[in-house]
Amino acid sequence: MARRKKLYEGKAKILYEGPEPGTLVQYFKDDATAFNAQKKDVIEGKGVLNNRLSEFFMTGLTAIGVPNHFIKRLNMREQLIRQVEIVPLEVIVRNFAAGSMAKRLGLEEGTALPRPIVEFSYKDDALGDPLVPEEYIIAFGWASQQDLDDIVALALRVNDFMAGVMHGVGIKLIDFKIEIGRVWDGDFMRLIVADEISPDSCRLWDIETGRKLDKDVFRQDLGSLSDAYTEVAKRLGVLPTNV
Ligand code: C5P
Known part of the structure; x- marks a missing residue:
């Protein structure tokens, strides 16, 4: 092209x-x-x-x-x-404690959470994408309360779908990040899932062995990242033929 x-x-x-x-x-x-x-x-x-x-x-x-x-x-x-107008938030859904949440709360990685938890970080590389409460998001005008309610509902639907698909191939969905974009149909604004959904933005553990099959392999030097992602793609039946 x-x-x-x-x-x-x-x-x-x-x-x-x-x-x-x-x-x-x-x-x-x-x-x-x-x-x-x-x-x-x-x-x-x-x-x-x-x-x-x-x-x-x-x-x-x-x-x-x-x-x-x-x-x-x-x-x-x-x-x-x-094309969307990206909402300047990283929307994170967690089913099990890991990463920054495990560290912040002193929880052991893999601890099951009482229910899926949705949290927001403000998208700003220079600040390291700080965690922000809804109060900040509304006060600074990054999204309205209605937008946030819609974003949480979208994020939980994505979570149910992703957790189910992953469970079907023997993988536990620990957490993931999505980004949300605004699109307009005339005057009517809609929020849609944007950016990407991939092992770069999820935590995926093999249910049997606990093997990590996501970007933590790279973050924590646990071996070959491409082997891990290939394993996820293979299990889902979407392996490109010429990787
Ligand atoms: O690091 P933390 O535990 O907050 O990450 C939660 C989830 O969001 C992980 O799946 C991580 O890969 C994803 N994430 C991301 N991009 C970021 C921050 C987190 O994809 N900038």
């Missing part, structure tokens, strides 16, 4: 102008970063796997009526998506 105008380059993806107004092309890079890009590497084939996996999850969400930005996959590394 001919190169289009680059609109934005992030740590793991590039956004190009799309072929139609209101569309973008999302390109998945092989770059892996952790700890707010203090740790970096290039993991060959990661972009191909995440393009395929994000397609798989977004398509499944569409099938159960959860609105999202995915239109179609274009090639091994690119997908056509709806």
Whole structure:
């Protein structure tokens, strides 16, 4: 596909102008970063796997009526998506304690939470995406109370879908992050799932062995990240043939 105008380059993806107004092309890079890009590497084939996996999850969400930005996959590394205005929040859903929550509350990793917990971080690399309460989000105008109620409802539907799909292939969904975008149909604003859903933004543990199959493999130097992501793709039956 001919190169289009680059609109934005992030740590793991590039956004190009799309072929139609209101569309973008999302390109998945092989770059892996952790700890707010203090740790970096290039993991060959990661972009191909995440393009395929994000397609798989977004398509499944569409099938159960959860609105999202995915239109179609274009090639091994690119997908056509709806252009959205990103809500400047990382929406995190947790089923088991891990990562920053385990650290903050002194909980052992893997402790089951009494119910799924949705939390928000303010998207700002320079600040390290700080955790923010709803009060801040509303006071600073990042989203309204109605938006937040809708975002929590969306996030919990994504959680039910992802946890079920993962359980079906022997994987425990510990937590994940999604981003939400605004789209307008005339004057009517809708919130949809945007960005990506991939092992870069989830914690996935093998149910039998506890083996980590997500970006913690890179964060914690636990072995081959591409082996872990390939295992997830294989179990879901979405392994690209030429990785
Ligand atoms: O680090 P923490 O425990 O807060 O992360 C919760 C979940 O959100 C993890 O699955 C992590 O991969 C994801 N996350 C992310 N991008 C960030 C922060 C967290 O995808 N900037």
